[in-house]
Amino acid sequence: MTLRVVVVYPDLLGTYGDGGNGVVVVQRAQWRGIDATLLEAPSGEPLPAGDCYCLGGGEDGPQLRAAELLREDGALARAAIDGIPILAVCAGYQIVGRTFPSADGRALPGLGLLDVATTKGTGRRAVGEILAEPLDDGLPTLTGFENHGGLTTLGTDASPLATVVAGVGNGDGSEGAVAGRIVGTYLHGPVLARNPALADRLLTWASGETLTSLEDTEELALRAERISAVRGTVRRSGRTGRSAW
Amino acid sequence: MTAKDAARGARTQLAVVATRAINLASRRIGAGRGSVAGGHVGLLVDPRLLEHLAAGRRLALVSGTNGKTTTTRLLAVAIEGRLGAAATNATGSNMPTGHVTALAGAQPGAPAVLEVDESYIPQLVASLSPEVVVLLNLSRDQLDRTNEVRMVANRWQRALAAAPGTTVVANADDPLVAWAARDAARAVWVGAGLSWRADAVGCPACDGRIVFSASSSGGWGCTCGFARPPLDLWLEDPTGAGGGTTVVVFADGRRLPLELRLPGRFNRANAAVAAAAAEAFGIPADEALAVMGTVDEVAGRFATTEIAGVAVRLMLAKNPAGWRELLDLVCPGDGPVVVGINARIADGRDPSWLWDVPFERLRGRPVIATGERYLDLSVRLRYAEVPHLAQGDPIEAVRVAGEKIGGARGERQSRAHSQGSHAVDYIGNYTAFYDLLARSGARPTAGGRGAGRPSSPGALEETSR
Numbered sequence: 001m002t003l004r005v006v007v008v009y010p011d012l013l014g015t016y017g018d019g020g021n022g023v024v025v026v027q028r029a030q031w032r033g034i035d036a037t038l039l040e041a042p043s044g045e046p047l048p049a050g051d052c053y054c055l056g057g058g059e060d061g062p063q064l065r066a067a068e069l070l071r072e073d074g075a076l077a078r079a080a081i082d083g084i085p086i087l088a089v090c091a092g093y094q095i096v097g098r099t100f101p102s103a104d105g106r107a108l109p110g111l112g113l114l115d116v117a118t119t120k121g122t123g124r125r126a127v128g129e130i131l132a133e134p135l136d137d138g139l140p141t142l143t144g145f146e147n148h149g150g151l152t153t154l155g156t157d158a159s160p161l162a163t164v165v166a167g168v169g170n171g172d173g174s175e176g177a178v179a180g181r182i183v184g185t186y187l188h189g190p191v192l193a194r195n196p197a198l199a200d201r202l203l204t205w206a207s208g209e210t211l212t213s214l215e216d217t218e219e220l221a222l223r224a225e226r227i228s229a230v231r232g233t234v235r236r237s238g239r240t241g242r243s244a245w
Numbered sequence: 246m247t248a249k250d251a252a253r254g255a256r257t258q259l260a261v262v263a264t265r266a267i268n269l270a271s272r273r274i275g276a277g278r279g280s281v282a283g284g285h286v287g288l289l290v291d292p293r294l295l296e297h298l299a300a301g302r303r304l305a306l307v308s309g310t311n312g313k314t315t316t317t318r319l320l321a322v323a324i325e326g327r328l329g330a331a332a333t334n335a336t337g338s339n340m341p342t343g344h345v346t347a348l349a350g351a352q353p354g355a356p357a358v359l360e361v362d363e364s365y366i367p368q369l370v371a372s373l374s375p376e377v378v379v380l381l382n383l384s385r386d387q388l389d390r391t392n393e394v395r396m397v398a399n400r401w402q403r404a405l406a407a408a409p410g411t412t413v414v415a416n417a418d419d420p421l422v423a424w425a426a427r428d429a430a431r432a433v434w435v436g437a438g439l440s441w442r443a444d445a446v447g448c449p450a451c452d453g454r455i456v457f458s459a460s461s462s463g464g465w466g467c468t469c470g471f472a473r474p475p476l477d478l479w480l481e482d483p484t485g486a487g488g489g490t491t492v493v494v495f496a497d498g499r500r501l502p503l504e505l506r507l508p509g510r511f512n513r514a515n516a517a518v519a520a521a522a523a524e525a526f527g528i529p530a531d532e533a534l535a536v537m538g539t540v541d542e543v544a545g546r547f548a549t550t551e552i553a554g555v556a557v558r559l560m561l562a563k564n565p566a567g568w569r570e571l572l573d574l575v576c577p578g579d580g581p582v583v584v585g586i587n588a589r590i591a592d593g594r595d596p597s598w599l600w601d602v603p604f605e606r607l608r609g610r611p612v613i614a615t616g617e618r619y620l621d622l623s624v625r626l627r628y629a630e631v632p633h634l635a636q637g638d639p640i641e642a643v644r645v646a647g648e649k650i651g652g653a654r655g656e657r658q659s660r661a662h663s664q665g666s667h668a669v670d671y672i673g674n675y676t677a678f679y680d681l682l683a684r685s686g687a688r689p690t691a692g693g694r695g696a697g698r699p700s701s702p703g704a705l706e707e708t709s710r
């Protein structure tokens with residue numbers, strides 16, 4: 001059986017290179033001999049059946065459109081109920097929550113798959129490198145790049161993905177949210193390329209298999225460099241979220 | 246002249262003198278290429294300096310996400326062929342400080358061709374009333390600047406609707422550009438192609454979906470009625486794939502063969518747009534195209550130069566659309582490719598866009614990843630299954646690429662170089678490209694005045710927002 005990894009609406013939610021998350025899951029499956037295929041699902045067509053869904057970031061108008069289309073389509077909500085893993089990044093993270101803000105700050109209804117609510121922040125957009133320590137001991141430090149103006153509050157049915165070390169994240173010191181097999185995060189990079197352990201977590205859920213380990217030489221080198229660059233900047237300036245380069 | 250006018254004139258004079266003096270000093274001490282610092286001081290002395298300097302000149306502005314530096318240069322040489330020396334910001338300093346410097350250094354009354362950062366078009370159209378505005382394309386660029394492309398298109402549209410004396414030369418193949426030029430008093434529509442459609446599928450008129458016809462020349466439209474305007478000119482065989490010559494075809498029946506020294510489909514499209522802009526300026530397109538055909542290098546881009554003993558063709562790509570064009574250009578070959586990635590402010594500090602670039606096309610080529618963010622590129626190439634070497638130092642990366650040319654081909658290399666050919670392709674993003682140019686000691690051999698030594702990357706960051 002081929003593992004179907006669906007990148008949801010890359011035409012609406014593909015602004016920040018997050019389509020790469022789907023590529024990472026598929027490749028990490030194939031490198032282990034698990035047959036996998038990438039399905040790019042454009043808006044305006046029925047969302048295909050999948051074993052793992054990836055939603056990415058997007059601008060305000062396309063974000064609203066994506067939320068409306070996904071609600072009409074219904075397949076993502078059914079997948080969530082069935083325990084199919086869903087990775088939702090940035091604008092995607094906001095729309096799988098209960099409410100998300102319009103460009104002018106009104107609360108719009110989300111899909112309600114994750115018990116979080118996002119409002120428009122009052123200060124500057126959060127733009128920069130982010131480091132966060134996962135609450136799950138099995139995952140190493142998360143590294144990524146955030147670019148958003150939302151404040152996300154978790155309800156009782158969701159747990160934070162991580163605690164922010166440098167950067168903004170949800171806005172209250174936490175970053176992202178997890179409930180069952182739904183993972184929401186503000187991290188771009190793409191997040192799974194920078195954090196292969198998180199990719200393998202999704203892949204384990206999607207395939208039901210125990211995964212062999214991969215060498216990940218390139219990923220480990222990038223992670224070490226990014227983590228030390230951000231930590232170095234924090235130490236030097238006391239500020240967060242600025243690349244040392 | 247009233248006393249007030251005289252005072253204003255004196256202020257402008259002082260501002261011009263200050264601009265020139267500081268640029269000269271900055272070039273002498275090697276602090277920069279002298280294209281920004283002086284303009285900055287000049288604008289402090291006279292905030293309306295740009296308006297005053299532009300008064301009495303014929304003016305064309307060129308903007309768009311990709312191709313604006315090349316199109317500015319092509320249009321400038323075409324205009325110079327007929328009208329004499331033109332004021333132009335040939336080094337790509339495309340914000341008002343750079344514009345002030347370009348105009349302050351030019352003869353009074355000389356025509357001007359200015360490359361303009363997308364976000365400054367509304368301001369400059371309103372304050373300078375340009376004769377011609379060239380709009381090439383709009384796509385994502387440097388994401389962490391929150392430069393939302395549809396917002397830019399809307400701002401362009403409002404500015405151009407309020408500019409009755411301006412002719413807009415617009416790429417009709419880009420829906421966002423067509424939207425921007427929709428209400429212009431006069432528009433010349435060029436079928437210049439669009440290689441990156443991901444930012445154009447949402448209809449700017451109704452939020453529906455733009456449907457592109459399957460054939461590359463077939464246009465686009467939305468169910469709301471917003472569709473590609475009728476073309477005034479277009480390219481026949483833009484890739485030269487038919488083995489023949491690319492021809493610029495006009496709706497009035499003219500057919501002009503297009504022979505450029507600059508490579509690639511995108512440069513042929515830039516030339517067609519520049520030819521239309523030259524006609525809007527009163528210069529016949531055939532005359533303009535003949536002059537453009539002599540340009541072989543634009544601010545160091547597309548030049549073949551020797552670095553670490555290796556003949557390298559240097560190319561600059563700033564965003565996914567630009568990368569696609571350059572991968573198309575290099576991928577028929579089999580020689581080594583060096584790819585350089587930085588993520589400074591001028592590049593956009595988030596290199597996630599690497600995942601929007603089809604690096605898979607480099608499979609089978611010797612590839613070296615370099616630049617300050619070579620590790621990000623290295624991960625991207627791993628997932629694209631492109632075997633590569635990772636070498637952060639760009640000069641060393643070029644030297645390593647030279648070794649990959651191998652025995653017999655290596656011997657041919659020097660001969661090829663003497664014929665103006667190249668052995669290695671280098672593609673870098675903005676600061677990676679200029680960093681390599683600066684560190685290699687290579688100079689753009691631009692025929693153009695003003696194409697001086699490229700600035701240090703630090704100075705480049707000054708030019709960014």
Ligand SMILES: [Zn+2]
Pocket residue numbers: 448449450451452453454467468469470471
């Ligand atoms: Zn429409």
